[in-house]
Amino acid sequence: MPTAYPTAAGRVVTFEDALNNCRVANGEQPYVLGDKATMGRLTAYARTLSDGMKMNIKVDGPAALMAYEDGKKTFYARSGQLNFACASCHIDNVGNKLRSEILHMAVGAATHWPVFRGGDTLFTLQSRYELCYDLMRHVAPPQGSEKLNNLEYFHSYLSNGLEMRASVFRK
Numbered sequence: 001m002p003t004a005y006p007t008a009a010g011r012v013v014t015f016e017d018a019l020n021n022c023r024v025a026n027g028e029q030p031y032v033l034g035d036k037a038t039m040g041r042l043t044a045y046a047r048t049l050s051d052g053m054k055m056n057i058k059v060d061g062p063a064a065l066m067a068y069e070d071g072k073k074t075f076y077a078r079s080g081q082l083n084f085a086c087a088s089c090h091i092d093n094v095g096n097k098l099r100s101e102i103l104h105m106a107v108g109a110a111t112h113w114p115v116f117r118g119g120d121t122l123f124t125l126q127s128r129y130e131l132c133y134d135l136m137r138h139v140a141p142p143q144g145s146e147k148l149n150n151l152e153y154f155h156s157y158l159s160n161g162l163e164m165r166a167s168v169f170r171k
């Protein structure tokens with residue numbers, strides 16, 4: 001199952017959105033996106049069901065292409081007080097250290113969410129984006145917003161062909 005995909009309505013629906021849509025359809029409250037105790041735990045299990053499958057994000061049709069291009073623009077746009085883009089760190093400075101951390105390459109970074117940090121603290125992909133927006137001294141767009149969903153769509157496309165392996169550990 002792709003991580004994120006545009007629906008017939010022309011919007012990107014992330015995996016978390018799709019889970020919430022199921023909850024609402026069953027008369028339950030949607031979980032708060034990024035809430036570690038609910039959405040974090042649910043995805044920690046649900047995403048492992050795709051372990052070993054290859055990331056396969058499709059960009060079919062004009063609405064999908066627009067969402068993809070918008071996400072790409074966000075990824076490369078410099079912003080915030082430090083005037084960084086996602087690409088400044090995760091393309092241009094790969095392998096360099098920021099504080100004690102080695103910057104990873106964006107390709108392949110969308111395959112293993114959520115991650116556990118500090119033992120049992122769960123982070124969904126968009127929760128990680130929030131941390132990076134903090135590093136950029138930029139207020140993060142809300143989780144589930146069109147901006148972050150489009151960013152996730154583009155960012156996930158960069159991992160196409162790679163195996164998914166959910167719920168890994170990070171320091």
Ligand code: HEC
Nearest residue numbers: 084085086089098101102103104109128129132135136170
């Ligand atoms: C100032 C540098 C910087 C910028 C700009 C930045 N990040 Fe990060 N990001 C980091 C650091 C440091 C880490 C932790 C080390 C690593 O995995 O690269 C990280 C980690 C991540 C991870 C987790 C990778 C993993 O497997 O654990 C993702 C995903 C990510 N960033 C996406 C983004 C996106 C998307 C943007 C733009 C909204 C962004 N980052 C902007 C510094 C940055």
